[in-house]
Amino acid sequence: MSKALPKRSENYSEWYNEIVKRADLAENSAVRGCMIIKPYGYAIWEKMQRALDDMFKATGHQNAYFPLFVPKSFLEKEEEHAEGFAKECAVVTHYRLKANPDGKGLIVDPNAKLEEELIIRPTSETVIWNAYKGWIQSWRDLPLLINQWANVVRWEMRTRVFLRTAEFLWQEGHTAHATETEAIEETLKMLGVYATFAEEWMAMPVIKGIKSASERFAGAVDTYCIEALMQDGKALQSGTSHFLGQNFARSFDVQFVNKENTLEYAWATSWGVSTRLMGALIMAHSDDNGLVLPPKLAPIQVVIVPIYRAAEDLQKIDEHVMPIIEELKALGISVKYDTDDKFKPGYKFAEYELRGVPVRLAVGMRDLENNTVEVARRDTLTKDTRSFDGIAGHIGALLDEIQVNIYQKAFAFRKENTFEVDTWEDFKTQIEAGGFISAHWDGTNETEEAIKSETKATIRCIPLDATEEAGKDVYSGKPSKQRVIFARSY
RNA sequence: CGGGGCGUAGCACAGCCUGGUAGUGCGCUCGGUUUGGGACCGAGAGGUCGGAUGUUCGAAUCAUCUCGCCCCGACCA
Numbered sequence: 001m002s003k004a005l006p007k008r009s010e011n012y013s014e015w016y017n018e019i020v021k022r023a024d025l026a027e028n029s030a031v032r033g034c035m036i037i038k039p040y041g042y043a044i045w046e047k048m049q050r051a052l053d054d055m056f057k058a059t060g061h062q063n064a065y066f067p068l069f070v071p072k073s074f075l076e077k078e079e080e081h082a083e084g085f086a087k088e089c090a091v092v093t094h095y096r097l098k099a100n101p102d103g104k105g106l107i108v109d110p111n112a113k114l115e116e117e118l119i120i121r122p123t124s125e126t127v128i129w130n131a132y133k134g135w136i137q138s139w140r141d142l143p144l145l146i147n148q149w150a151n152v153v154r155w156e157m158r159t160r161v162f163l164r165t166a167e168f169l170w171q172e173g174h175t176a177h178a179t180e181t182e183a184i185e186e187t188l189k190m191l192g193v194y195a196t197f198a199e200e201w202m203a204m205p206v207i208k209g210i211k212s213a214s215e216r217f218a219g220a221v222d223t224y225c226i227e228a229l230m231q232d233g234k235a236l237q238s239g240t241s242h243f244l245g246q247n248f249a250r251s252f253d254v255q256f257v258n259k260e261n262t263l264e265y266a267w268a269t270s271w272g273v274s275t276r277l278m279g280a281l282i283m284a285h286s287d288d289n290g291l292v293l294p295p296k297l298a299p300i301q302v303v304i305v306p307i308y309r310a311a312e313d314l315q316k317i318d319e320h321v322m323p324i325i326e327e328l329k330a331l332g333i334s335v336k337y338d339t340d341d342k343f344k345p346g347y348k349f350a351e352y353e354l355r356g357v358p359v360r361l362a363v364g365m366r367d368l369e370n371n372t373v374e375v376a377r378r379d380t381l382t383k384d385t386r387s388f389d390g391i392a393g394h395i396g397a398l399l400d401e402i403q404v405n406i407y408q409k410a411f412a413f414r415k416e417n418t419f420e421v422d423t424w425e426d427f428k429t430q431i432e433a434g435g436f437i438s439a440h441w442d443g444t445n446e447t448e449e450a451i452k453s454e455t456k457a458t459i460r461c462i463p464l465d466a467t468e469e470a471g472k473d474v475y476s477g478k479p480s481k482q483r484v485i486f487a488r489s490y
Numbered sequence: 491c492g493g494g495g496c497g498u499a500g501c502a503c504a505g506c507c508u509g510g511u512a513g514u515g516c517g518c519u520c521g522g523u524u525u526g527g528g529a530c531c532g533a534g535a536g537g538u539c540g541g542a543u544g545u546u547c548g549a550a551u552c553a554u555c556u557c558g559c560c561c562c563g564a565c566c567a
Contacts, residue, residue, distance in 0.1 A: 004528095013561080032559090087565070123567095157491085157565055164566065217567095225567095237567060276567055307526050346527040353527095364526055374526075490567090 005354075008288050012232040019282055020161050023291040023355045026278075033159035033166030040355065041278065043299035045169070048277060049149065051201050051296070052171060055193050061145040061173060066127045068151075069118040074126035077251040084218020085122045088154045090166075092118040120153040125219065125244070125270055128174045129252040136176055136266055139258050143186070144176040162279035163236070163490050170274035176249070176266040178258060183267035187243040190271040191224045194239035202277065203294035203407035204228050204284045205414050206238060207436070207485060209461025214445055217270075221245035227460040227485065229414045230283040233434015235460045235487035238280050241271035279490075284410055291356030292378055294406050295399040302328060302395060303357045304337045307345045307364030314339065317363050320388075327392035333399065353378060358402050359395055379406050420483070427474050427486075431455045436487050440480035442473035451475050451486070460485045 005022065006014045020026055025041030028034075037045065053063070069092065076082050096112030099105075121127065128146070136144060153167045173190060177183040191208055198206045206226035216223040220242035228238045249255070249265035258264050285292040295301050304325070306317040321337060328335045336357075338348055345362065352360055362374040373391055376383045379402050386394065417435030421427045430437055441447065441459065451474075452458050462484045471480045 017560095028559090152567095154566070156567095158561095158563085168567075170567080240567070272567075274567055305526095309525060341525090344525050344527090344529060346525085346529080348528085349526095350528045362526065366526070 005288055005290060008231065008286075015288075016279075016283060017161070019286055019291055019354075025282070025291075026161050028161065031166070033156065035161050035165045035167075037169075037275070040299065044281070044293070044297055045275060045278060047297045047299065048197075048201070049171075052193075052197055052273065053147075053149075055197060056147050056171075056173065059145075059189060059193060061147045061175075063149065064146050065148055065150070066124050066131065068121055070121050070124075070127050072117045072119055074130055075119050077126065078219045078247055080247075081125065081219030081251075085154075088156060089122055090120040090153045090155050092120065121150075122152055122154045123270075123272075124148060124150070124152075124172055125174065125248055125268075126252070129248040129254060129268070132174075132176055132266070133252050133254045136254050136256050138256055139178045141256060142176055142178040142266065143182065145173075145186075146175065147171055147173045160279075160490075162275055162282070165275070168274045168276070170272050172270060172272040175269045176254065177269070178256065178264075178267070180245070180267050183245075183269050184243050187222070187224060187241050187269045187271070190269070191226065191239075191241040194226050194241065194271070194273060197273075198226055198228065198238055198277075198280075199407065201294065201296050202281055202284070203296075203403055203410060204238070204280060205407065205411045207461060207463050208465070209463045209485065211240075211461060212445075212448055212459045212484075214448060215459065217242045219244060219247055220270075221247065224464075225461050227436075227487075228280055228284060229417060229436055229487070230280070230490070231286075231413065232283070233417060233488075235436065235485075235489040236276070236280050236283065237460070237489065238277060239271070239273040242269060244268035244270060285406055286356070289350075289381065290354035292406065293356035293358060295358045295403045298356065298358050299334065300336045300352075300355075300357050301333050301399055302335045302359045302361060303348075303352045304335065304361045304363060305345050305348050305352075306337075306339060307362055309365075313365055314341075316365075316368055320368055321363055324388075324392055328395060331392060331396050333392075333396060349376075353381075359398060361391075361395075377402060379409070421474060422471070424475055427451075427457075428455060431457045431486070431488065434488070436460070436485050438483045439474040439486055440471035440482070441484045442476050442478035442480050444476070444478075447473055447476045447478075456488050457486045458489055460487050460489060 005018050008015045024038050026035045026037045029036045093114055094108045094112045095114060096109040097106040098109040100107045135141060149171050151167055151169050155166055156164050159165050175186050177186060195206050195208050198204045206228045208226055211223040211225055217240060222243040224241045225237050226239045228236050230236050246265040246267060248268050254266045255263045256266055282291060304321055306314055308314045308317055325335050325337055356378060358378050360376040367373050371388045372385050373388050374383055374385050419430050419435055419437050421430055421437050421439045427437060427439060448459055466482045468482055473480050
């Protein structure tokens with residue numbers, strides 16, 4: 001068995017799959033396109049959930065839960081929404097099985113056909129807005145700020161662990177507002193929450209932007225997104241926030257009486273991030289030794305590996321190390337002291353690197369004599385022998401430093417791989433090399449389509465912070481007001 | 491759904507062309523020595539070769555059919 005991972009630069013796809021497998025994050029399930037998230041992977045997801053949930057609460061949102069099943073008639077109500085999701089829906093048609101009269105096993109009981117088919121939710125706008133109809137009568141009921149943590153199913157033709165699975169876990173926020181302005185503010189506020197989460201927790205820089213019409217969420221007026229650049233030069237849409245206008249309120253007849261005593265349709269937003277963020281986390285930071293986790297999301301932040309021969313030696317190390325473990329825990333740092341004697345230190349070193357543990361401490365007899373400890377950082381793969389005194393404080397600071405360093409590394413990578421391009425020749429060359437391309441676009445669907453079919457590059461977003469700049473479309477040569485971001489994407 | 495690849499031990503693979511005793515490495519079990527970057531020695535356990543049919547004295551190997559998985563496209567968070 002080859003112990004080394006495939007090289008990131010040689011086969012990115014294989015490298016990614018190996019990290020997912022070897023770091024024990026997830027595996028494919030018996031059901032095609034679905035994944036099993038393993039305990040270590042799930043622990044990371046839980047940390048993400050916790051941080052996001054806190055941010056949602058801090059912005060006034062509450063959690064609720066809505067059904068898994070969407071009656072087909074609900075999905076039909078918003079036309080564009082229906083059209084957008086129709087091709088990827090799992091449908092429940094029966095509610096009972098029975099023994100096969102002609103042989104072994106079970107068959108679907110033909111007598112148990114549902115009058116109306118149920119769709120397994122691909123997203124919950126329809127069920128939620130159907131419920132909101134009963135919840136909203138007056139401007140006093142608004143804003144309604146709800147989030148749901150759930151699973152959804154989208155029957156994709158081709159799947160990839162974390163990045164695109166048939167079933168995935170996510171959160172979906174669904175809010176209702178009395179005014180358009182307020183709804184747009186909410187849309188942008190939540191986009192900001194996602195960007196903050198991506199940058200401060202995941203240590204992954206993102207571009208905030210708005211989608212072109214062709215990339216817009218089905219049923220939305222505007223779709224905003226955060227786009228991140230992966231190490232192979234492809235973009236990953238990491239979160240979306242939609243301004244839905246009054247589309248769903250009209251479709252589900254959600255009207256309220258405003259302060260002027262007139263009936264008005266509610267204004268809506270929805271926003272979501274999914275387990276795809278796990279894929280983003282892996283692809284944004286990891287290296288040829290395995291996963292690299294930002295300390296804020298690492299289930300184990302510090303691992304301590306004892307190095308000893310005899311059992312008495314281990315006991316001495318135990319005594320030496322216990323107070324530090326307590327001290328670290330008191331600082332809110334999660335520590336694992338790995339005394340498992342089935343594996344040698346070298347094996348453990350490699351294993352924790354594979355799993356992305358940010359800091360590793362090695363303590364042996366030599367250290368006990370010298371009152372030292374070996375401190376290894378995952379992000380830089382450097383080792384440093386330092387005094388045992390004050391080590392807990394040092395590690396606390398080191399974790400912060402690693403968090404920042406991982407971000408800066410990703411930021412520098414993005415900067416080096418973002419290119420302003422002004423000619424079609426350069427565009428075609430650059431897109432092969434990967435990265436974000438900042439280029440002028442004439443705003444038409446035709447040009448966007450043509451560029452896509454010729455280069456597989458799509459408009460990732462129109463950046464929110466872009467400055468107006470007169471120019472010519474990189475493809476059509478027609479006038480353009482600003483640059484947009486093109487890339488090949490996942 | 492198109493194009494390519496692969497199904498042999500828990501995992502990774504060889505054997506197939508040219509039919510004749512089921513192999514290797516990792517992992518696993520037991521014993522011993524080891525332990526500061528994926529330890530070593532010795533002894534063991536583990537297989538209806540994805541399935542079906544056919545050709546043959548004889549099939550992992552040849553033929554036909556079938557099922558499953560992976561990769562590349564179209565679709566997408």
